[in-house]
Amino acid sequence: MRSRNPVFSRRGFSRDNGYAGFNTAPQAGGPAVATQGNPYAQPTGDQYAQNPYAQNPYAQQDLQYGAPPQAPATTGRMTVDDVVLRTASTLGVLILTAALSWALLPIDDANIGRSYGIGIGAALIGMVLAFVQSFKRKASPALILTYAAFEGVFLGVVSNIVDNRIADGAAMQAVIGTMAVFAGVLVAYKAGWIRVNRRFYGFVMAAALGFILLMVVNLLFAVFGGGDGLGFRSGPLGIVFGVIGIILGACFLALDFKQVEDGVAYGAPREEAWLAAFGLTLTLVWIYLEFLRLISILNSSD
Helix, strand or coil: CCCCCCCCCCCCCCCCCCCCCCCCCCCCCCCCCCCCCCCCCCCCHHHHCCCCCCCCCCHHHHHHCCCCCCCCCCCCECCHHHHHHHHHHHHHHHHHHHHHHHHHCCCCCCCHHHHHHHHHHHHHHHHHHHHHHHHCCCCCHHHHHHHHHHHHHHHHHHHHHHHHHCCCCHHHHHHHHHHHHHHHHHHHHHCCCCCCCHHHHHHHHHHHHHHHHHHHHHHHHHHHHCCCCCCCCCHHHHHHHHHHHHHHHHHHHHHHHHHHHHHHHCCCECCHHHHHHHHHHHHHHHHHHHHHHHHHHHHHCC
16 A cells, blocks of 8 residues: 655555556456556456455355355455554554653753754654655554654654744644544545546646655755745745645545555455555644644744
8 A cells, every 4th residue: 555645655556566456457368457547446357356355255156156246255354444443543652752742841941952852853763764664565563653653752842842932722723724634635535526546646746746845945945045945934935835735735635545445445454554554644744744834834924
């Protein structure tokens, strides 16, 4: 299952990863798959023949007795409940460490530098762990939960600083905003208002790549030229790019929902639910940070 997060990506449901995926090749001895060329295609009858996790052991028996083929058994395969449980576990660890770092790392004038340094160090460790998991062929629950723990430390420190020194109540506003985006995208996706297809994926990835490149350039100008670089993260431009960042996060949520849906449909192994939880956590952290940054800019402009 590939996360469409703007920073990290993982292997997806494809022909070379050991279970059914976005099979675009014609099937031997049969017609070409109707969904050829569509990486988000739903499974068809022909695809079950190529999917070791979608075999129907009762197919021959059903044909013998003239009954319609039955759905394959789901034992050992990923379900939506598995994804919900593992996402809740990952987010629970992140929230717990965020709360502890908020309470235990002071941000007064004498200690803010040390606490901020700890937060940045935790963010770097979390980034390394996320990259390691992204390149692993299998999900590592311990690695994912450890990433969540370090990411929580960073979020707790940053949220505490913004909430107490820049905008009172900013952390709660960012949490509410993130939850609202998640719920809104989920409802829109389930209602069919968001159609995730190849064109949507290409547009989102191109926009995310351009967004990240601009942020990197802005950071380099800020490091070597001082100030806020090109001004992409402050003032009116900062507000515009903050909104764009949130919209991109919402688009990646839709892509993550599609990956979960396809994983369940194609009978992915249950351990793949950890990868789904990992991708959703990355996207939610992205959206939360963009909300926090946007709230900071809006309050500093008052």
